[in-house]
Amino acid sequence: MGLSGLVNPYTITALDGVAYGLLLFVIAAGLTLIFGVAGVFSMAHGTLYLAGAYLAWHLGDGGWAGLGLALAAAVLIGAVGGAGLAAAVRPLTERPLDQVLATLGVAYIAADQFSTVFGAEPRSVDPPRALAGSVSLGGYQYPVYRLGFVAVAALIVVLLIWLVERSRTGAIVRAVVADPDMAAATGLRTRTTRAAVLVGGGILAVTAGVLGAPVIGPAPGVDTTILVYSLIVCVVGGLGSIRGALLAALGVGQILTLGVALVPGAAAFVLAAAMLIALTIRHRPSLAGRPE
Amino acid sequence: MTPQPTGRRHHRWLTATAAIAATTLLAVAGCAGSSLSDSDTTANEIRIGLIVPKSGPYKAIGDDQAAGWRLALEKLDGKLGGRPVKVIEADEGDGKATALASARKLIEQDKVLALVGGGTADTVQTLYPLLNESKVPLIGMGGRPSTIANPTYLWSTSWLSQETGASIAGYLRTTVGNGRVWVIGPDYIGGRDQIGGFVTAFRKAGGQLANPGGEPTWTPWAPAPTTEFSPYLTKIKEAKPAAVYTFYAGASAIEFVKQYRQYGITTPLYASGFLTEGAPLAALKEQAKGIYTALNYSSTLDNAANRDFVRRFTSANEGKLPNVYHVCAWDAALVLDRAIAEALAQPDPPAATPTATAPVPSNPASSSPAASSAAASAAASGLTSQTLTAALPRVGSIDSPRGAWQFGPTNHTPVQAYYLREVAQDGQVWVNRTVQTLTTLGS
Numbered sequence: 001m002g003l004s005g006l007v008n009p010y011t012i013t014a015l016d017g018v019a020y021g022l023l024l025f026v027i028a029a030g031l032t033l034i035f036g037v038a039g040v041f042s043m044a045h046g047t048l049y050l051a052g053a054y055l056a057w058h059l060g061d062g063g064w065a066g067l068g069l070a071l072a073a074a075v076l077i078g079a080v081g082g083a084g085l086a087a088a089v090r091p092l093t094e095r096p097l098d099q100v101l102a103t104l105g106v107a108y109i110a111a112d113q114f115s116t117v118f119g120a121e122p123r124s125v126d127p128p129r130a131l132a133g134s135v136s137l138g139g140y141q142y143p144v145y146r147l148g149f150v151a152v153a154a155l156i157v158v159l160l161i162w163l164v165e166r167s168r169t170g171a172i173v174r175a176v177v178a179d180p181d182m183a184a185a186t187g188l189r190t191r192t193t194r195a196a197v198l199v200g201g202g203i204l205a206v207t208a209g210v211l212g213a214p215v216i217g218p219a220p221g222v223d224t225t226i227l228v229y230s231l232i233v234c235v236v237g238g239l240g241s242i243r244g245a246l247l248a249a250l251g252v253g254q255i256l257t258l259g260v261a262l263v264p265g266a267a268a269f270v271l272a273a274a275m276l277i278a279l280t281i282r283h284r285p286s287l288a289g290r291p292e
Numbered sequence: 293m294t295p296q297p298t299g300r301r302h303h304r305w306l307t308a309t310a311a312i313a314a315t316t317l318l319a320v321a322g323c324a325g326s327s328l329s330d331s332d333t334t335a336n337e338i339r340i341g342l343i344v345p346k347s348g349p350y351k352a353i354g355d356d357q358a359a360g361w362r363l364a365l366e367k368l369d370g371k372l373g374g375r376p377v378k379v380i381e382a383d384e385g386d387g388k389a390t391a392l393a394s395a396r397k398l399i400e401q402d403k404v405l406a407l408v409g410g411g412t413a414d415t416v417q418t419l420y421p422l423l424n425e426s427k428v429p430l431i432g433m434g435g436r437p438s439t440i441a442n443p444t445y446l447w448s449t450s451w452l453s454q455e456t457g458a459s460i461a462g463y464l465r466t467t468v469g470n471g472r473v474w475v476i477g478p479d480y481i482g483g484r485d486q487i488g489g490f491v492t493a494f495r496k497a498g499g500q501l502a503n504p505g506g507e508p509t510w511t512p513w514a515p516a517p518t519t520e521f522s523p524y525l526t527k528i529k530e531a532k533p534a535a536v537y538t539f540y541a542g543a544s545a546i547e548f549v550k551q552y553r554q555y556g557i558t559t560p561l562y563a564s565g566f567l568t569e570g571a572p573l574a575a576l577k578e579q580a581k582g583i584y585t586a587l588n589y590s591s592t593l594d595n596a597a598n599r600d601f602v603r604r605f606t607s608a609n610e611g612k613l614p615n616v617y618h619v620c621a622w623d624a625a626l627v628l629d630r631a632i633a634e635a636l637a638q639p640d641p642p643a644a645t646p647t648a649t650a651p652v653p654s655n656p657a658s659s660s661p662a663a664s665s666a667a668a669s670a671a672a673s674g675l676t677s678q679t680l681t682a683a684l685p686r687v688g689s690i691d692s693p694r695g696a697w698q699f700g701p702t703n704h705t706p707v708q709a710y711y712l713r714e715v716a717q718d719g720q721v722w723v724n725r726t727v728q729t730l731t732t733l734g735s
């Protein structure tokens with residue numbers, strides 16, 4: 001009785017919000033590091049997600065082997081993509097507007113290539129058969145894959161927070177952010193660190209594409225959708241802040257699910273208002289990597 | 293982002309400039325090409341400009357339209373009205389600036405007799421002033437806006453967006469009896485037209501909506517199209533309506549139906565035919581089973597023109613079945629074939645405007661010798677964009693795979709039958725099986 005009292009349309013919708021928010025977090029976490037830590041304004045982040053989603057579609061065979069293969073390929077392609085971006089923007093250090101143009105160009109070319117290689121039709125990606133069905137939660141059906149995704153994403157959250165805030169690698173990254181000149185003077189390789197962050201962010205985005213494909217499937221235009229949501233999460237959460245991105249992503253997830261259930265038609269307005277508030281009220285002086 | 297100080301190292305600018313130049317070249321090389329081979333211009337040759345989405349989110353539609361058009365030209369031996377045809381293709385992109393630039397190039401530089409194409413309503417809306425100004429007709433074969441006041445140069449072989457929903461409203465009212473219908477659709481102009489057409493006709497027939505407040509539910513299209521339908525689906529489950537009516541297309545259609553199944557909604561699903569037409573049906577397969585939709589075509593229609601069309605199409609496309617975009621493009625070629633023959637037979641009908649001259653390009657310097665000679669020879673034989681436009685009302689009944697239709701006098705859109713279709717398996721493939729004819733609409 002107690003459990004079935006908890007399960008009502010709003011808690012089911014809120015659970016969806018958590019799943020959706022965590023998906024947005026896994027996508028945007030890479031971008032917030034790339035923005036905040038490496039100081040690169042990448043407009044090709046949605047492209048990396050779309051590459052992962054197409055990988056899942058192309059390599060997926062309805063079993064665990066296909067998913068494993070897609071994930072392995074995602075790490076490889078994410079690393080190559082991140083390194084490529086690092087090389088492309090290296091001559092453009094401290095020229096954010098040019099970085100935006102260059103990465104936007106990369107995104108356009110990639111989008112064109114995707115529709116040439118994979119076709120312009122929207123594709124549907126099914127999760128591994130073991131996770132394909134729905135379970136009954138107190139009279140409501142809920143997709144098993146989303147429950148599995150929540151668990152995996154929670155693991156990624158813990159790992160990322162540990163990596164950035166507790167580990168030695170994270171300490172180096174934060175040192176490079178806080179004072180690049182001093183970090184360089186103490187013998188840290190700032191350039192290598194920045195490139196490594198781009199590679200890490202790339203791997204995270206392509207992996208998110210593989211894992212997220214059954215929820216947001218590959219189609220032309222998905223790269224833009226993902227970029228828009230990622231930018232909102234980064235702006236609201238504060239550039240370079242993993243915890244901020246987590247809170248922002250969960251918030252955006254709730255706005256897009258519980259929000260539209262409670263106040264239909266207000267979701268777009270609430271998202272814009274959240275960005276406006278974040279930009280005007282919260283002024284963080286000299287945040288890591290942000291050009292002044 | 294503040295402006296950066298100038299005077300940074302020279303080579304960085306060079307690198308950036310080179311990168312931008314390379315990007316531009318890549319883009320240009322991707323979409324030009326076809327117009328450069330201009331060698332065999334014969335005196336009788338007709339130039340037609342095909343403008344469809346070749347890039348961007350509507351590329352799948354554009355690919356289908358181009359395939360349908362080419363198939364029809366093949367059947368007509370590469371001739372329209374008995375004249376050899378040179379088709380010059382151009383990209384309409386997302387229907388805004390790209391479409392306008394492409395159409396201007398086709399009209400002013402290539403001096404085409406007519407334009408065919410237009411994947412989305414946006415394109416038609418964008419090109420409409422240019423058509424009136426240049427007096428070159430567009431045979432539209434895709435989305436058609438509801439806001440065209442004077443369609444003199446606009447003739448569509450497709451549909452009016454409101455008609456699809458209106459065609460099924462009476463049937464659904466009878467089916468659900470006193471039950472209420474939950475209506476949901478995307479919040480952009482095409483979605484509003486599609487859903488609005490259903491709601492107006494459904495209310496007129498005495499039907500009631502199950503949505504809160506009795507108004508349709510709109511899912512946001514900005515800042516990005518909705519991909520998460522679970523909040524709406526949970527509400528539908530709570531409301532226990534007799535049926536759901538919806539319109540989505542492309543990726544949204546796939547996500548909507550997938551989640552409808554995943555969240556275990558068992559309410560019968562009725563929709564505008566685009567929910568299960570072409571790519572969405574191919575991706576959804578058995579997940580779409582049992583969905584009822586309304587559209588002006590189904591590949592399973594049993595008539596001679598459709599049997600011939602499906603046979604030609606499947607043998608040219610590895611067994612793939614045609615969809616409504618192929619048919620509308622195919623019909624555009626049939627319309628032009630008739631209209632050109634008509635204009636050649638009777639170049640100066642009483643109703644036509646007396647100034648039957650070739651369209652005047654706004655930039656005379658751009659006209660090449662070949663183009664002007666072709667235009668001159670066409671004018672000599674009495675075939676111009678003007679006489680073609682004057683002949684379009686006289687094409688009569690078109691023997692289309694969707695069943696015979698003719699242009700309506702008001703909107704220049706087909707007066708055509710709409711069909712109730714059910715998603716079902718036919719051997720290995722999933723099809724929209726024709727259940728019955730709903731009604732005839734068009735103006």
